[in-house]
Structure formats: C-alpha cells, structure tokens
Amino acid sequence: MSCYALIDCNNFFVSCERLFRPDLADKPVAVLSNNDGCIVARSNEIKALGIPMGVPLFKVRDIVKANRAVLFSANFELYGDISQRIVQLLREETPLIEVYSIDENFIDLSELPIRDRNAWAERVRDRILKEIGVPTSVGVAPTKTLAKVASTFAKTHGDGTWVVESDEERQAMLRELPIEDIWGVGWRLAPRLRDRGVSWAAQLTDASDAWLRTQFNVTGMRMVDELRGIPRLPFGDKAEQRKTIMRSRSFGHTVRDYFQLESAVAAFVTQAAARLRAQDSVCDGLTIMLQLASRDRGRKRYISRHVKLPEPTAHTGQLIASSLEGLAALYDVEGAYKKAGVTLTGIVDRSEWQLSLLHQEHDERERGVVLMQSVDTLNRRFGRGTVWHATEAKRHAQWQSKRERQSPRYTTSLTDLPRLHR
C-alpha cells in the first residue's frame, strides 16, 4: 500500500527568524509579505491573539501595537537557505523526496524498509529540531492529502507526529476533520458544503460519486479520492513541472514611467525563465499583467496581454523582447500602476520540443541554451543578479518593494554574520 510522509515546518518564517533571535522564543512574532503588505507567518502567540493568516497589516495594527508584537519583513534569502538545509538532511534519509514548498516536503515511504513508522517519524522530527533548530510536524498516511491532514493532527492531537496505518485510523481522523480544514476546500466551498449539511470530511468520502460530481470539478473529485486513500496527486519530479510560471511584484510606489515598467518586467521574465530552464522546459507564449493603481468599487483592476512567441524557447533575451512587445501594447501614458507580472504559458519539455526540430537549426538553438545555462550557473553560485540583462537596468529600479523591517542575511552574507562581541 502507498505511504507518504509530509514534513511541515511549524510557523516556518517565524521559526527561521527565532533561530538568530532566541530572545523572541515566547514573544508574539509575525512575518510580513513582500511590500510589508500582509501577515504571512505567525507565531503561536500571534495566532492566539486572533490574527488570521494573510490579513493586511493595516487591519491589525492596533492589536499588534497593544501586544508589542515583533514584525519582520520577509527575508527569503534566509528562509531559502534554512529550507535547503532541511531538504539536505531529508535526502540523507531517502532520495524519494518531493520539495513541495519552502516549508513542506513530501517523502514516499511506500518502498522503504521501515519497521516502525512512528519511530521513523519521531526520529526525523528530532533530527531537524536538533541539527537545524526548526520545529516540524510529521504526518504519515496512504496519500499526500491524508499525510497533510495527519501533519495537522500531529499539532493538535499528537506530539509532533501522527501516523495513519489502518483504514479505521483513516476514517476516525476524517470524522474529526471539519471540511474547511481539508486541503483544497477554501472560504468559498466550505459554506456551500455546510449549507448542504456536510460539515465533516467523512461525510464527503461517504457521499456518492454522482452527488459529488454536482458539487466539484476535476480538482475536487481528485481531492475526495485522496481522502479515501486512493493516490491521485503526482509525486516527485513530475510534480515540480509547472504548467505555468509566474513572477510578479507590487511596487513600493505607484509607477507611471514606462522605463521603470520595462525594467520590472525584464526582471520578472529573467526570474521566470531561470525557473523554466531549471525544469528543463520551453514555453510558447507569455502574458504580461499590470495592476492599475485605481480601483473599481474597491476591487482591484488588472489588464493583461498575451504574446505568442515566434518559436518555443527558454532564452531570456528572446522572452524579454516578446514581453516588451506586450508591455508596449498595454501601456498608456495616462496610466498609473501598482504591480506588474509575467506568466509563461504553453510549457513543454525541452526534449519533447527538440524532437520536432530540423538538424541544422538545432545547433544554433543549442548554443543559446548553453549560454543561458552558464548564466544560471553563475547566478546560482554568486547570487541572483550577478549576470543580468541590460533591460533590467538597475538605474531604473525604483519600483522595488518596501522591506522596512528585514532581519540580516545571517547565513548567506558574510557582512551579515551575527556578532558575538562588539
């Protein structure tokens, strides 16, 4: 039978900040999103104050102040580095790992010769806590969705671990799981299901497929199967192959100047293209998106334009050229913009696409790919932005987000090393 583990880092960004600030161990601590806009990570003390996930900072400013909560701007360089150390540790356990997000890793335990899964889960949890210093919740179950549920039970019902071995245990867990806590049921679906008398996950797995199909699309049906113990989600490398890749950022200030938009778009394309090459793919189109500074009855307004590429590519220069066509078509001198973004679409494996190529064209394209790979290697080794495209023109980069409360890059920059003595 299939068996997956989810290793979920508790309050991850907060845990990373606390690694170098032990004085904050039992204080209310939160981490903000880019541009210091929303709260995206909360210590238990912050959660206890009733501050929800993703809330805009301005809405909770008073309660933050009254409780002397400590706020940090997001420091992704630090979190990314700690995350990589955890992945490395897990790889010592098994190569069958899927890096799901910066703070979540799945492991396929199906084929591993483990006699006692409880003991395994506890040992892994202990290792990450002792060797890296980050507390985790480890859930083990027959599907990825159930492992995710188990990891939340590890927090609420267990001592950091929760293992589902039998079908009785699976059903017992689902009888205690409110539908809104299911991975894939959000604020829209949950009230609708409750209206129809469904409050617990077990009621979903017991429902007839005919009825379920009237409530869910393909994604929802997949989710129910997963809860029933039937794996429907891909695992491993395949799961990391994105069908779309997006990079976007809100500006620190409203932007009107075309050249600043150009430099922002070029920077986003550069990042997205590196991600595209990292999964060894090419794309055949891209969409440029701008968010307008003005609102329509409180709603955000977006405009977008899709550009079809002359041929599939992963070449940053070609992608930037096409993206600027799209930007020029969207741009209005009268416009004021809050945010820009780029989405790469029509993504296919490079090998798949190469099969359709003629021989003589092949060499020339291959040289472009090799050049780009060298750029990626340099930027990986010496830091993002070591080699960059002229259009990114740093002198125009006044669109950068706000980061007013960022902690030092303790682990990735020599100038930011913690000091023991003055």
Next chain:
DNA sequence: TCTGGGGTCCTAGGACCC
C-alpha cells in the same frame, strides 16, 4: 445573412494555498 456547429485562442477572473 446573424445563422448554425465546432474548434481555438485570448482575456478576465474565480478558487485555492502558503
């Protein structure tokens, strides 16, 4: 001609997660 069927591409936006 405004029409009927079917396919594809684009835009806008919904829904969810962290």
Next chain:
DNA sequence: TCTGGGGTCCTAGGACCC
C-alpha cells in the same frame, strides 16, 4: 472575513475561423 502578497491551476465567455 474575503484583501493593501505571491503563485498555480481552472473555467467562462467573447472573438474569430472554418
């Protein structure tokens, strides 16, 4: 309680073509 972040996937509806 549904948005002052970022990201992915999905779908409805319109335009356009055959």
